[in-house]
Amino acid sequence: MNEITYCKKNDEIECIRYKNWTKSYPPHTHTTHLTVGYVEEGKLCIVFDGKEKIYGPGDEFQIPPNIVHELKPASKDGYSMVVTCIKIKSQDKESSSSISEANLSALRDSILDRPENLYLIEEMARDSNISPFYMIRQFKKAFGLTPHQFQIQCKVRKAQKLLEEEKDISEVTYESGFCDQSHLNRCFHKIVGLTPKDYQKSIEEEN
Numbered sequence: 001m002n003e004i005t006y007c008k009k010n011d012e013i014e015c016i017r018y019k020n021w022t023k024s025y026p027p028h029t030h031t032t033h034l035t036v037g038y039v040e041e042g043k044l045c046i047v048f049d050g051k052e053k054i055y056g057p058g059d060e061f062q063i064p065p066n067i068v069h070e071l072k073p074a075s076k077d078g079y080s081m082v083v084t085c086i087k088i089k090s091q092d093k094e095s096s097s098s099i100s101e102a103n104l105s106a107l108r109d110s111i112l113d114r115p116e117n118l119y120l121i122e123e124m125a126r127d128s129n130i131s132p133f134y135m136i137r138q139f140k141k142a143f144g145l146t147p148h149q150f151q152i153q154c155k156v157r158k159a160q161k162l163l164e165e166e167k168d169i170s171e172v173t174y175e176s177g178f179c180d181q182s183h184l185n186r187c188f189h190k191i192v193g194l195t196p197k198d199y200q201k202s203i204e205e206e207n
Contacts (some may be wrong), residue, residue: 004193006202007166011039014085021079023193024072028153029144031112035063035087040081043074068144102140103128104135111147116177121147154190159184164198172196 007015125132159176178184
């Protein structure tokens with residue numbers, strides 16, 4: 001049986017168990033969490049910086065915060081694993097070598113704090129004091145995702161927290177900044193691997 005279960009006791013630690021899981025996850029980051037995983041069965045492929053690494057039964061792996069990676073099954077049978085996400089304190093670069101780096105970090109933090117806000121690329125570029133094209137290129141170089149990809153990821157993370165508070169999905173859609181529920185469903189399933197409804201159900205079952 002293919003399934004995924006979540007166990008979250010507080011905002012510091014979250015455990016996730018994947019059983020016979022065959023879903024692939026596109027490039028993404030975990031902004032404030034260290035991810036520690038253990039493969040129980042099957043084979044998992046993790047891609048870092050375009051390089052693939054295969055993990056089999058008994059293998060462990062770690063993914064530091066803000067590292068772009070993607071996951072996919074390395075065999076048709078999928079993989080089973082346990083993952084623990086541990087929140088760590090942010091470590092900002094105090095010795096930023098340029099004003100643009102400091103502005104990009106401020107932009108990242110602004111998106112992270114209020115992902116639901118409508119924030120156009122032109123506004124981001126103006127706030128960062130650089131051109132839109134250069135801003136997108138530099139943001140991706142610094143953080144691995146475009147500003148839009150990062151904002152969608154942050155919106156989904158906020159939706160997860162709201163769902164854990166047992167809020168109605170229509171309310172979650174509005175509060176996390178999605179234009180409608182179908183948009184929330186698409187983005188949520190792409191990043192989390194479950195629909196918002198199934199995610200909320202998995203939290204309730206675990207509790």
